[in-house]
Amino acid sequence: MIHLQKLFGLLRQHGVILSGIILGVIVMTFPIPRLTDPQTRTITLDARQFEFAPHRIHINKGDRVIINFTASDVVHGFYLDGYGIQERVEPGVTKQIEIVAERTGKFRYRCSVSCGSLHPFMIGELVVGPNEPFWRAIAFVSVSVITLIAYQFFSKGTSYEHTTLGTSPA
Amino acid sequence: MKRELLAIGIVVLILFGLPVGAFIYQRQQTSSDSTKRVIIIQATVPEAGGFQPSAIKVNAGETVTLRFSSMDVTHGIAIGPGLGIDLGHVDPGHVKEVTVTFDKAGTYTFYCNTWCSPDHWRMRGIVEVTDPDNPDAIPIAYHDPIIERLVAEGVNIDANVTMGMADHPQPDVLTFDQPPSIEKGNILAATLSIPEELSDAEWRLTHTPMEGLELLADKNPSNSMNDLIHVIAYLWVSDTRFEAIQWAENYFNQNCAACHGQTGDGNGPAANQTAESPVAFGDAAYMFGMRSDVLYAKIRRGGMGTDMPNFGTLLTPEETLKLVSYLWQLAFLAPNSGIE
Numbered sequence: 001m002i003h004l005q006k007l008f009g010l011l012r013q014h015g016v017i018l019s020g021i022i023l024g025v026i027v028m029t030f031p032i033p034r035l036t037d038p039q040t041r042t043i044t045l046d047a048r049q050f051e052f053a054p055h056r057i058h059i060n061k062g063d064r065v066i067i068n069f070t071a072s073d074v075v076h077g078f079y080l081d082g083y084g085i086q087e088r089v090e091p092g093v094t095k096q097i098e099i100v101a102e103r104t105g106k107f108r109y110r111c112s113v114s115c116g117s118l119h120p121f122m123i124g125e126l127v128v129g130p131n132e133p134f135w136r137a138i139a140f141v142s143v144s145v146i147t148l149i150a151y152q153f154f155s156k157g158t159s160y161e162h163t164t165l166g167t168s169p170a
Numbered sequence: 171m172k173r174e175l176l177a178i179g180i181v182v183l184i185l186f187g188l189p190v191g192a193f194i195y196q197r198q199q200t201s202s203d204s205t206k207r208v209i210i211i212q213a214t215v216p217e218a219g220g221f222q223p224s225a226i227k228v229n230a231g232e233t234v235t236l237r238f239s240s241m242d243v244t245h246g247i248a249i250g251p252g253l254g255i256d257l258g259h260v261d262p263g264h265v266k267e268v269t270v271t272f273d274k275a276g277t278y279t280f281y282c283n284t285w286c287s288p289d290h291w292r293m294r295g296i297v298e299v300t301d302p303d304n305p306d307a308i309p310i311a312y313h314d315p316i317i318e319r320l321v322a323e324g325v326n327i328d329a330n331v332t333m334g335m336a337d338h339p340q341p342d343v344l345t346f347d348q349p350p351s352i353e354k355g356n357i358l359a360a361t362l363s364i365p366e367e368l369s370d371a372e373w374r375l376t377h378t379p380m381e382g383l384e385l386l387a388d389k390n391p392s393n394s395m396n397d398l399i400h401v402i403a404y405l406w407v408s409d410t411r412f413e414a415i416q417w418a419e420n421y422f423n424q425n426c427a428a429c430h431g432q433t434g435d436g437n438g439p440a441a442n443q444t445a446e447s448p449v450a451f452g453d454a455a456y457m458f459g460m461r462s463d464v465l466y467a468k469i470r471r472g473g474m475g476t477d478m479p480n481f482g483t484l485l486t487p488e489e490t491l492k493l494v495s496y497l498w499q500l501a502f503l504a505p506n507s508g509i510e
Contacts, residue, residue: 075244092427
């Protein structure tokens with residue numbers, strides 16, 4: 001009985017923190033249902049000094065992406081981080097690159113053939129959505145902040161109660 | 171004391187051994203064989219100087235190693251005509267070399283075969299091979315029977331009009347809504363009586379498909395013009411060899427596609443930089459008024475004032491004809507098939 005009472009006491013004292021932790025765990029592990037069916041997308045990606053057009057590609061997990069890769073001025077390359085795909089393209093000759101997006105997140109693609117002075121900055125992004133790690137991180141941080149604020153708020157109330165109780169003649 | 175000496179020894183070895191080693195390595199790289207000459211050629215975009223050096227003198231029979239490196243962007247290196255040397259891409263920081271023995275006196279051209287700048291087509295260099303016994307000999311002017319015949323006939327190679335169309339009025343019923351189909355032509359050809367001239371490759375070289383169509387229509391009045399178009403398309407690509415097409419496709423993609431487009435749509439990435447918009451070989455209507463020998467001459471001589479460079483100094487006549495046969499493929503096969 002005493003144990004149970006202690007537990008309830010602890011719950012009352014740290015309930016906010018506890019629920020915060022539980023919510024945090026849920027946020028980090030809750031399986032996000034697939035909202036869209038995987039599909040095949042065809043994208044034209046043009047490389048020129050010193051940019052990719054488009055510089056950001058949004059797709060969903062499981063999508064099959066066929067990239068028609070072209071170059072406008074000099075020879076460029078395409079290297080996709082995390083997938084290890086590498087291609088080079090000559091102006092005038094279209095190269096086809098196929099990607100099956102098995103992993104969510106943001107992956108950079110960069111020019112893999114030295115193409116001039118600003119070549120190292122020729123970078124684009126492939127965003128495979130829903131970007132789970134990103135949204136989970138946002139949710140987790142929000143939950144933590146709300147929990148902390150709530151805890152601060154409630155614990156202040158408790159300590160105030162304690163002081164009143166402590167000074168009372170009872 | 172011993173340790174100190176050892177330390178000094180190591181320092182001396184690093185300070186002197188490293189540079190000396192590097193020099194020895196470099197000497198070995200450049201002159202491992204004293205009889206063999208190594209020529210270092212640096213490639214930059216034409217705006218920044220092109221090839222340096224851009225002219226090389228070699229004695230006939232001499233073996234030289236040409237070592238190419240790129241200073242800015244990726245270039246492609248090929249040497250012609252008739253040598254069949256294609257080193258492929260030379261990326262900045264990489265070196266590619268070729269060892270050649272130039273047997274005959276004459277002039278060869280090394281050129282960039284990857285679009286590298288708006289002035290890419292100016293990027294050429296010359297290898298002058300002189301006969302050591304007779305160094306002052308001037309090479310005899312090269313005779314090109316096909317071009318000479320065109321000139322004798324009075325055909326204006328630079329004229330920007332499609333031939334055959336004017337002297338042979340286009341029948342009203344002729345439409346090119348659907349690209350000519352080789353398969354259909356092949357099937358139809360067996361059922362028709364084909365005029366003798368049309369089976370003659372030499373005749374087809376010097377006449378337009380339009381002229382061929384008229385001959386065919388005269389012999390087969392019962393067939394519609396649109397059916398006969400397929401037969402003409404079939405005949406014009408009938409004796410093309412697969413190896414020739416493979417070679418020509420690769421050459422076209424490297425040297426022509428940047429302006430004329432990979433599929434011959436005349437809309438390559440550099441198409442908007444030329445003085446005149448590039449010709450679309452994929453346009454069957456245009457090609458029906460075009461002659462093989464005129465295409466040949468345009469490739470070899472270049473187009474005056476159009477920014478079409480000359481390929482006569484890069485290709486042999488046989489190679490040029492292969493390229494022409496590929497242009498007919500583009501006209502009648504693309505985009506609905508076979509060729510990618």
